[in-house]
Amino acid sequence: MEKITSRIITIIFIAIFLFQSFKDERAVAHTKKSRTTNNSAMVSRVIDGDTIELSTGEKVRYIGINTPETVHPSKAVQCFGEEAAAKNKELVLGKEVILKKDVSNKDKYGRLLRYVYLNDGTMVNNLLVKNGYAFASAYPPDIKYQLTFESSEKEARENNLGLWENICDYTDAK
Template sequence: MDPKPRRRFPHGLGFLIALTLFGGGVGAAYASPPGRSLAADRVRAAVELLLAKARTAGERIPELLPEGGEAAAPPSPSPAPPSPAPAVEAPDSPLRTVVRVVDGDTLELDGKEKVRLTGINTPESVDPRRAVQWYGKEAAKRAREMVEGRRVRLEFDVERKDRYGRTLAYVHREDGLFVNLALVEEGYAFAYRYPPNVRHAERFREAERGAREGARGLWSDAAKAAEIAPKRR
């Protein structure tokens, strides 16, 4: 069995205690008043000398140390929990009315302005050059449920127009619903990087990951979703 660890004292105090207990004890044998034990005098003298030495040298009287001889470090404070991601504030722009939903990611506003929801892409449902894609009609239907006949605000990124002359925007419903994000979260749209309009790109990618892992919407058939996924992602 390993011997128990010894107490450690500040430099020089161990010698003084030994000297006090041995040498001081001899003197105490002749100087102790009757009735007081020699052992008590020795202990008292050792403690007084130890305290005096500690005060003079500015040293602290050591605590009992754990095995290994080193004092345990104080526990580190627990790290603060991460702050929740801030909500996207609706832009302070004029309210517009959605007159018609063309397809899942294209709207027509009052004044006949066509708006392409930037940062996302829904399956095709009205392109005359292509067949209706997997989940295209469902995406268009869900977009109509969300915004047709309702008032919205537009949030713009770096570029405001695409090559077809459509307005590129993030669309926020009057009640605060972020339409682009909601379509991705529910599995009706893909996250689609459209540089330089990438302000919410990471948020859309996280939403798509959640929809894919939850097999929501078009992700209910992963093979079909992979076939129609946009290339620029």
Template sequence: MKNKQVINPLKAQLWLIGLMFFFSQACAYSLRYNLVKASRTIDGDTIKLNNLGKVRYLCINTPEIHHSQKPPEPYGEQAWIKNIQLLVSEWVVLEFDLSRRDRYGRLLALVYSSSGLVNAQLLKNGYATLMVIPPNQSCQACFIPLEKNARDQHLGIWK
């Protein structure tokens, strides 16, 4: 009887690890990574790097805060602040999809910090909407449920 109590939590942990591995493989994006130093958070979905210019987050869009003749969009400043909070360290890992730059010359990437995948965190917490622009579509399947959950829970911009 005592052995059964020890085995059940062990089985549960092994099952959970296997499940996490399965989902990480199902949502694998690419194998192109760069470790870089972020110098500034521009808005909710864009950062500036020390030597590589600007990085626009893949698969999401946050409300704008830098309009030349318009006030910031609703929740734009909250998205920007959340982005700053998620980039707790200056070092980030960039993961690229098929197209590395947009028409404005910005790098397009999934951005990982010590708090996890920043793109997904912004979407999950309702600070961003899903925005998939071909050919960069590898994150779409994993990001759709994140946006749906934020919308269903009335988080952030979905209030």
């Protein structure tokens, strides 16, 4: 009887140990998954006004906006493109940003499609539009904040900010 009790206790301890090990492993996996879901990343390079490269090498295209071109292979540098790229660089280069997905994961060029946030909660996509560095540009199905971007663009136009400052002829742009 004593041998049986001893074996049962040993089996219980082994079961508890294995369960605890499995639980710890799941906690580590959950933490890793949470980091991935949260999608914070370091910006290592600003490609232009609406595209960045992360320290992982992945490129991110800002959702819902478009800035004048500076690096397009078949287009000339557009008016206010350099300023938009410089502003984007000032905002995010060398900083950790938070990336949030809408519907689509990547565009046809393999870039991640994301809303990009500074650590203080500021959405970079909208800040660029609001200050006249970018246009609101809807690309369904990724339109979660499109009304916000359109409102910000209207405000920038009315206040002649950035590319709306009569430097560039974007009067018909949309």
